[in-house]
Amino acid sequence: MRNFILIIRRFFNLILFVGLEIVCFILIAHSRTLQGDDLVSSANTAIGIAYQKQTDLVYYINLGKMNDTLLSENVRLRKLVDRYTTLDTLRDTMVHKALTNTDTTVHIVKYADYRYRTAKVINNSVDGINNYITIDRGAKQGITKGMAVISSTGLVGRVEYVSANFASILSILSNKQQVSAKLKDGTFKSTVWDNEHPDVFMMKDMPPELKIKRGDSVFTTPYGNTFPADVLIGRVAKVELNKKNGKQQLYLTPATNFRNLQYVYVIENLMSEERKQLEELPAKK
Amino acid sequence: MNIYLKNFLRFCIIILLQVFILNNITLHWFTSPAGALFNPFIYPIFILLLPFETPVWVLLVLGFSLGVTVDAFMTTAGMHAAATLLVAYLRTNVLNALMPRNLSEYINQQPSVKNMGWTPFLVYSGFLLLLHHIVFFSIESWSISGFGPLLLKIGASLVTSMLFVIVYILLFTRQTVTRA
Numbered sequence: 070m071r072n073f074i075l076i077i078r079r080f081f082n083l084i085l086f087v088g089l090e091i092v093c094f095i096l097i098a099h100s101r102t103l104q105g106d107d108l109v110s111s112a113n114t115a116i117g118i119a120y121q122k123q124t125d126l127v128y129y130i131n132l133g134k135m136n137d138t139l140l141s142e143n144v145r146l147r148k149l150v151d152r153y154t155t156l157d158t159l160r161d162t163m164v165h166k167a168l169t170n171t172d173t174t175v176h177i178v179k180y181a182d183y184r185y186r187t188a189k190v191i192n193n194s195v196d197g198i199n200n201y202i203t204i205d206r207g208a209k210q211g212i213t214k215g216m217a218v219i220s221s222t223g224l225v226g227r228v229e230y231v232s233a234n235f236a237s238i239l240s241i242l243s244n245k246q247q248v249s250a251k252l253k254d255g256t257f258k259s260t261v262w263d264n265e266h267p268d269v270f271m272m273k274d275m276p277p278e279l280k281i282k283r284g285d286s287v288f289t290t291p292y293g294n295t296f297p298a299d300v301l302i303g304r305v306a307k308v309e310l311n312k313k314n315g316k317q318q319l320y321l322t323p324a325t326n327f328r329n330l331q332y333v334y335v336i337e338n339l340m341s342e343e344r345k346q347l348e349e350l351p352a353k354k
Numbered sequence: 355m356n357i358y359l360k361n362f363l364r365f366c367i368i369i370l371l372q373v374f375i376l377n378n379i380t381l382h383w384f385t386s387p388a389g390a391l392f393n394p395f396i397y398p399i400f401i402l403l404l405p406f407e408t409p410v411w412v413l414l415v416l417g418f419s420l421g422v423t424v425d426a427f428m429t430t431a432g433m434h435a436a437a438t439l440l441v442a443y444l445r446t447n448v449l450n451a452l453m454p455r456n457l458s459e460y461i462n463q464q465p466s467v468k469n470m471g472w473t474p475f476l477v478y479s480g481f482l483l484l485l486h487h488i489v490f491f492s493i494e495s496w497s498i499s500g501f502g503p504l505l506l507k508i509g510a511s512l513v514t515s516m517l518f519v520i521v522y523i524l525l526f527t528r529q530t531v532t533r534a
Contacts, residue, residue, distance in 0.1 A: 082410040086443045089418045096432030196393050201429040
């Protein structure tokens with residue numbers, strides 16, 4: 070026993086060092102899993118408040134730029150509204166008929182019902198392997214885990230951690246999440262993910278016969294349960310032929326400018342729960 | 355000033371500098387504008403500047419709390435803490451190798467340019483920051499596939515960190531005023 074205590078006293082520093090390193094790696098391993106919760110994260114209330122103070126300070130510097138993006142978004146939305154004003158009554162009747170279920174003809178109704186909430190970005194990172202964005206809305210404002218987040222120009226990410234008044238978003242600049250994506254013509258779907266360069270997305274293994282040009286837009290698909298369909302992810306920057314398997318690789322630049330993100334929209338999908346339950350039924354059997 | 359108060363203030367200042375100023379500086383050295391980004395890290399300098407005779411276990415505990423604080427701000431879950439712990443553990447050995455006298459003879463002094471000289475101080479901080487960057491970026495990428503970009507990232511980040519360390523030293527060292 071005496072020798073044991075002597076050994077501990079002799080190697081106390083080494084033991085403490087190794088012990089604390091083990092604690093660190095447990096923390097890291099915890100966050101590596103998809104559903105893992107970070108024990109320390111920027112959704113923490115104290116840190117959220119600190120970031121909020123910083124944003125309050127530097128907020129006015131970027132107002133001009135923010136105004137420009139909001140204006141261009143308004144223009145885009147106005148164009149969309151113009152397109153729908155003539156069709157509005159027709160669409161209403163279609164929905165009504167399908168719900169009453171009196172006739173046997175097939176109607177396609179858009180079921181997904183989304184609720185949008187705005188949120189201010191109070192912390193932002195672009196240079197890590199998994200990048201997180203902190204916003205100033207949390208559980209009290211109705212944010213829950215898994216909601217999609219978009220900016221006025223494109224896809225941003227999904228909500229990962231939520232505290233009472235803050236939430237952190239895992240941005241799509243991340244190894245952890247792949248997004249189901251389609252090209253502008255809608256013919257082909259594949260996943261989009263990050264490679265070593267944080268500002269570039271890749272779409273791997275596209276069939277070689279597909280004709281893709283630089284500047285083609287890439288949108289989200291309705292297949293994943295997280296993101297709403299037809300949100301712009303990015304534009305094709307480079308098309309490359311992979312010589313190993315003869316397939317095409319696309320490099321995309323993201324539509325959202327992650328470096329000066331100011332406001333985002335958090336999207337709640339009201340049908341998400343129902344769809345999830347339905348899709349989990351076969352798995353339970 | 356009391357040495358505890360001084361180091362506590364330094365802890366706060368370094369965290370604020372790192373989180374609110376340096377983390378907003380993203381550089382792309384040697385790569386296209388869409389290439390890999392680097393971030394200068396100067397917060398390990400808090401461990402480097404603690405007094406000479408600080409026992410190793412205090413260094414470890416302080417390094418861990420410093421790393422976890424930075425981790426909490428950056429949502430990196432223990433990566434900074436792991437890298438900072440290594441710096442804290444090896445600090446005493448590196449200082450022993452670099453300093454001419456035994457460390458216990460430097461009472462109430464801290465490693466600085468004044469009592470070490472520029473070259474030993476830069477070797478000391480450069481070596482430990484190199485270790486810190488290697489550990490941090492390796493844990494962050496967690497694979498050997500992108501080895502080239504990883505080395506580039508470590509190298510470029512280290513150069514920028516060292517620049518900021520020198521700036522920090524020049525800013526926060528009391529200059530002796532010499533009049534002609």
